[in-house]
Amino acid sequence: MSKLDAKIPKGPLAEKWSKYKATQKLVSPNNRKKLDIIVVGTGIAGAPAAASLAEMGYNVKVFCFQDSARRAHSVAAQGGINAARNNKNDGDSVYRLFYDMIKGGDYRAREANVYRAAEVSSDIIDQLTAQGVPFAREYGGTLANRTFGGVQVSRTNYAQGQTGQQVLLGGYSALKRQVALGKAKMFSRQQMLDVVVIDGKARGIITRNLVTGEIERHAAHAVVLATGGYGTIYYLSTLAVQSNGSAAMQAFRKGAFFGNPSFIQIHPTCIPVLNEYQSKLTLMSESLRNDGRIWVPKAEGDKRKAKEIPDEERDYFLERRYPAFGNLVPRDVASRAAKERCDNGFGVGKTGLAVFLDFRDAVAKQGKKVIKNKYGNLFAMYEKITGDSPYETPMMIYPAGHYTMGGLWVDYNLMTTIPGLFAIGEANFSEHGANRLGASALMQGAGDGYFIAPYTVSNYLADEISNKVPSTDSPEFVEAEKNVKAVLDKFLSINGTKTASSFHKRLGHIMWTYAGMQRNAEGLKKASEMIAELKKEFWNDLKIPGKTDEINQELEKASRVADFIDLAELIVTDALNRKESCGAHFREESRTEGGEAMRIDDKYSFVAAWEYQGEDKEPKLHKEDLKFENIEVKVRSYK
Amino acid sequence: MKIKLNIWKQANAKAKGKFEKYELDDVDAEMSFLEMLDSLNEKLIKEGKEPVAFEHDCHEAICGCCSLYINGHPHGPGKETATCQVHMRSFKDGDTITVEPWRAKSFPVLKDLMVDRNAFDKLMAAGGFISIDAGQAPDANANLVGKIDADKAFDAAACIGCGACVAACKNSSATLFVAAKVSQLALLPQGKVEAKRRALNMVAKMDELGFGSCTNTGACEVECPKGIGIDFIAKLNREYLCASFSEAE
Structure with missing residues (x-):
């Protein structure tokens, strides 16, 4: 029999999380100060989790490999953070967000977790705002919203094109407050090198101090991994160059199952490879596809400049293939369509591995000023890298490795198959199924950190009150x-x-x-x-x-x-x-x-959860069957 | 193109550093500055020599990791540009480029071009936050924030914490960094409750950490990769003065 038990609470979908919270085990405030928690990673999941657990009274030790917690790669998220607030009176609801995520993920995510992520989404915006995150506002002072791909409502909150930075700094400042209060202890420039498992439970980590090189042992009652995704497996990706999959692999080798490792999102709009020395690809936000039109020449191998190619000789291939969604099809669909054109010899640029993202019509219709207002920072970033101005010539873009939907398998408690070892944010196999929709990564990470892990970690720790932190000499x-x-x-x-x-x-x-x-x-x-x-x-x-x-x-x-x-x-x-x-x-x-x-x-229709069997041995597959009781499973079409 | 490099090498925090000369013969104008340094390191490692330690991560001018002082300017040539956005097309064949770490008493050198910016984290812990626990937040629309204030707060919040302002300042002052955070939170209704304490505590901490005073030269504004202006320093001064008269702590 498979060891997998997702521990999903019984009862109707909409009541599962309330019921969990109402019946879970608690740790009294007096006992919390006897319990130690290690949090690894300080991105949009890790920093809030560490801060929130410290606020509750636990002793938290926080680790990051960067020099400061503020540099975790969530900082680079651009477009926004979703929340089912129905601020636009356009028919949004928790169920609608849940529906969009399940469909967008091509029916490969777990219903109960996705519904919970949608349920806490609104509280996140309240929390971040209270922390001083300057979300965009209307003139009347209320929150402004915008729309993202694959949905029919406006539910995305944003802070210009730097939403990730602002949201992360909210969590970081909450963490700094706990550091000042002495409830959280910060260990920066520390690389985690192993999870320590004692009597079947996660009890600590081994780290390397990146300044002195010293190997350190840290013990705790529970370990929370918020170590992000592994899109850098492709070397060239939109991720920061130091982003990695090491913590997840250490956990995997110690017995944590790895869920859907091959589900990796390829983002369609990135600046293509320019030379062989390149170490990083730069993302151009999905929001650009609201006004930019993607095309290649109709003639194979056409090397004329974009401006010299008349409209009737251009192939707007997304509009041609997907008339209903046009340039705003989901990321996986847009990426494959671009690859298909390039593989068949229609690609543009020096390498032929690029397509045009053209703002000519938008500039002509709306004026340069309006376009600048919407995308000024992105256009400037593009020009700094390529030397070309997107106001004058179309951007050249190509898909690049981006976000990993796969990650450590977790149950409803966000706990891995190693008791006491939690995985949150992008590090877990997540609520995004086989494809993530825009602006839902920050949402899921922050939700895990602020409003889910504090409950589920407490539920686990309730049985640990009488256990002392193990000695690091064990x-x-x-x-x-x-x-x-x-x-x-x-x-x-x-x-x-x-x-x-x-x-x-x-x-x-x-x-x-x-x-x-x-x-x-x-x-x-x-x-x-x-x-x-x-x-x-x-x-x-x-x-x-x-x-x-x-x-x-x-x-x-x-x-x-x-x-x-x-x-x-x-x-x-x-x-x-x-x-x-x-x-x-x-x-x-x-x-x-x-x-x-x-x-x-x-x-x-299952989550593939892989169990380590030893060095160079084929891992063992466990299947978590996915049941869809609240949504009709359909063919995902954007035609 | 051919490039000559003059790079600060220092084994560790205690060692005495010095400039080391290197030459690269085949630099592509399309390379980023960081990729040029990568190629230097690849070459040095293959030759059995010590590579140059330097910091970088996101390559999108947002993480604030990169911190190179290039030809006398933090983050090198270009307005509102971080080191990771500098490309070799900004230089000419045969150029000599001098690369140093941030120079400031509060940012000790750890190795070569890497410095310890932990002092910024300490400044943030001294008051760069709003005291609110998860679970206590009112509805985000309960406090209306005018678009102009929200946008202004965002401009201040755009700081990436790289420390170029400190490196540019002849007094190694962190005033622009503190001013940006104090202004961001003082502009928002939810940050006003603690505004006075925040200004007093962060300024006191800045002095304690050995950052110098602000003498309004404006060098920080010129070198800031995010274009954060010294009008925020004026706002900090006002917040600080008002707080010193009214807050008895």
Whole structure:
């Protein structure tokens, strides 16, 4: 029998969370100060979770690898944060948001969790506003809203094109307040290197102090991972260059199941690869597709400048293929359509791997001033990178790796299969199914942090009141530290000829080619062999300068790349196993005659949760069957 | 193109640093400045030499990690530009580029071009927040915020905490950083309750942490990658003065 139990409360969907809160176990304020919690990661899930748990009276230790908690990559989210507030009187509701997320995720998310995320969404906006987040306002002083792709209501709250920054700083300031009050202790420039499990429960972590190189042991009653996504598996992605999947892999190796690892969102509108040295791709917000029109020349290999190509020789392929949604189809659909054109030789730019995002008509109709008001900061960012002004010439864009819907498998408590180990925000396999809709990442992360984890972590800790924090001298800590040190020493002792980045780049290329926007069995099998080869080479020919007991950025990279290689194998295994197309996971073998993604509900309506079986062994698959009792499962069409 | 580099190397916080010279022969004008440094490091590692330590993360001018002092300017050439947005097309073939870390007593060098900006976190802990626990918040529309105030608060809140203002200032003052936070929260109704305490506490903490005083040279405004203006310093001064007269703490 499978070990998976999602622990979803019984009763009607709309009452599950209230019932949970009304009947869960509590920890009295007096006892909270006896309990220690470790939170790893300080993004839009981690910072609020740490702050909120500290506010309740728990002792919280917070870790981040950056120099300050304020730099977590949630800071780069641009467009907005959804909330079912019906501020526009346009028919929004908790159910409507729930419906949009389930459909947008191509029916591969868990109903109860998604409904709860929609339920707490409104409280998040209240909380953030109270913390001083300057959300956009109307002249009358009320909240302003805008619309995002894949929905028919205006429910997105925003702070210009820097919503993630503002929302994150709200959580960060709440955390700083708890640090000042002594309830939270901040450990920055610390890289987590292992989870310590004692008697089957998560009891602490091993970290490396990135300044001194010292290996540290930290014990607690519970560990919360808020370590983000692993889109950097592609090397070139929209993520910050240090974002990684290491914490998730450490948890996986210690027994936490990994949910849907192959569900990775490819964002359609990013600045394409410009040269071979490039280390990062820049996202251009989805909001641009409100006014920009995407096209390529009708003639194959047409190398004329955009301006010289008359309208009748342009193929507005999204408008052509999806007349109902046009340029505002969901991300997975838009990405594949662009790839299809480029693969067939219609791409533009030096490499032919780009399509135009053209504002000519919008500028002509609305005027430059209005367009500048809407997208000024994005246009300026584009011009700084490419040297071209989008007011004059169309942007060139191409899809890039972005957000990971996959992550550590969690139950309704957001607890992994290791008791006491929680995963929140992008780090868990999440409420987004096989595809995430715009402006719902901040919503889910903040919801987990402010309003869900504080309850569910308390529910777990209620049974831990009489247990003392384990000693960091216990054999499990000693063993974990020994293993971590051995790996670090190994990196340095290889003394080969290739840098960690060069391996990451090659891994990224394999993943992008065979496990990116389109996948097929043959390619995935080839990827699997190539990854195994690369792994061998990595452990035989890596070159890391310096020592372990000092600042050593190359050593940090090596440790992340080693985990990426293992994670790549897991992604490929999952992608091979799921022989259907759903959301971002497009298997070429499973498509309609029109070339659209085709789900196979009778075989694949489940969450794939993978269990580690040992180094270089095939992980074991557990299935959590998805039941849809409150929504009709349909073919997702945007035609 | 060919580029000569003059880069500050320092083994650790206690070591004495010095400038080290490097040369790159095949720099592409389309490379970002950070990618140029990546290529330098790849080369150094292959030659068995120590790479240059420097910080960067998001490459979108929003995380505030990058902190290079390029040819005498924090974040190098270009107005309202962070280091990660500088491209090599801003330089000419044969140029010599000098790269240093932020220089300020409150930001000690950790290694090469990396500095410790923990003092900014301490400043924030001294009052850069509104005291409200999760669960207590009133409806976000209960307090109306006029669009002009909301936009102005946003302009102040756009600070990325990189520390260029401190690095640019001859007094190594953090006044623009503090002013941005104090102004953002004082402009919003929900931040007014604690506005006085906040101004007093953050300014006191700034002095305690060894940041210098503001002498209104305006260098911070010129170098700020987010274009945060010194009108916020005027607002801070007003908040601080009013608070000193009325708040007995």
